[in-house]
Amino acid sequence: MSLYRNSAWFLKGLTQFTRNAYVSASKSFVEKDLEPSMAGKTFMITGANSGIGKATAMAIAKKGGMIHMVCRNKDKAEEARAEIVKETGNKEIYVHILDLSETRKVWEFAENFKKKYKTLNVLINNAGCMMTKREVTADGLEKSFASNSLAIYILTKSLIPLLEKSPDPRVVTVSSGGMLVQKLRTGNLQSERGSYDGTMVYAQNKRQQMVMTEQWAKAHTNIHFSAMHPGWVDTPTVASVMPEFHASMRERLRTPEQGADTVVWLAVSDAATAKPSGTFFQDRTMVPAHLPLAWTHSSSLEDQKFMSVMEDLAKKFQPH
Template structure:
């Protein structure tokens, strides 16, 4: 990592990605902006059983939206769903089990979802993966790349036809400040050369959804 990127990451991290930075920014929030109803709108959220994904699912359910939770672990997903239903009283919360590292299964899931549901207003690509050591899926693809790049692209691309049929569609992809510490590189997508550092590999992958989704939008 270069001195420039180290410095940029530190400064941006301190000013934007810490708890104190959030609290400072929150003073500019307008509460009325959040006083909206999303009843009648459908949201699909990956990685929805914990963290940002669960908080997002909870907020949408509170405002009357239909939530589709796409998660890898069934037990954790059902536990999160129970929490959301109990907290919000909204029973329109559905669990779908999917391992985003298996790219063929991502496509199969999207095709099945389109056949079963008539509408999807918002896709939120939230799930991400940091591997402690290099691993590949059954297709021979490095798992971090499969989840953070290919899975996002395939799911988004496959669901575009359903989104286009729905009112005011949106695709939201959660990124990471970690993307600031690595350049956008195409020479080692499988991370099979040199020492494998899961955190740096994750950082290399996080910029990719932006050009991928730009290409879809175009």
């Protein structure tokens, strides 16, 4: 990562990603955007038992939406579900246990979900992981890539037919401002070459998510696709994986609810679908997916090559 990109990104973060930046941006939010009832609509949220995912589930449950919480840890998921039901009075909250790093199981889960449920209005790809060192899954895949990129590719691709049958279908992917310092690298998707920097691998995965969002928007024009940056949020993941950043920025970090605000807005408001599909959002506003002069754009040929590589990889693990 160049010094320019690093500096430009951090300065942007200090002015746009903090709690104060959210408070400032929220002054121009339109309250009625979040007024519609979600009764009768179905939402799937990955990583819904803590942080941004849980705050998103809570907000949508209050609006009457049926929620499928897709979580890795059964105890934490059941605990979060009980809390959501108690606080919202909405009993249509369902827990599904799935570790997104287990690629074959992601396929199985998505295929089984389609057989069991006849509708899905909104898929929220929220779960993610950041590794401190390179780890390989049982399927032989680098864990961060398997969880953050391939799992989202498989889950979304498999559920698109179900989404297309539903009214007002949407896919919202919780990305990160970290992607702004990364150009798509199709040649080293699993970080096999060079030293392993978990933060940069995560940022690269987030760039990959943005490319997927853009490409799916072109291919499936009846679904509204979006990616968003929640800002710098005080979550358990940030505290455990980035302890120095968390300690130094603690007073400036957003609450999970503030981080979830744009996710909820993209998932439920009519104002969100009035914006072009396949774009990037921050604080309910469409923003550029690249820093100025940072040379992070990839060509359409590179984007298509990436999607082709993902398709081939995903097929390797598809149950027959």
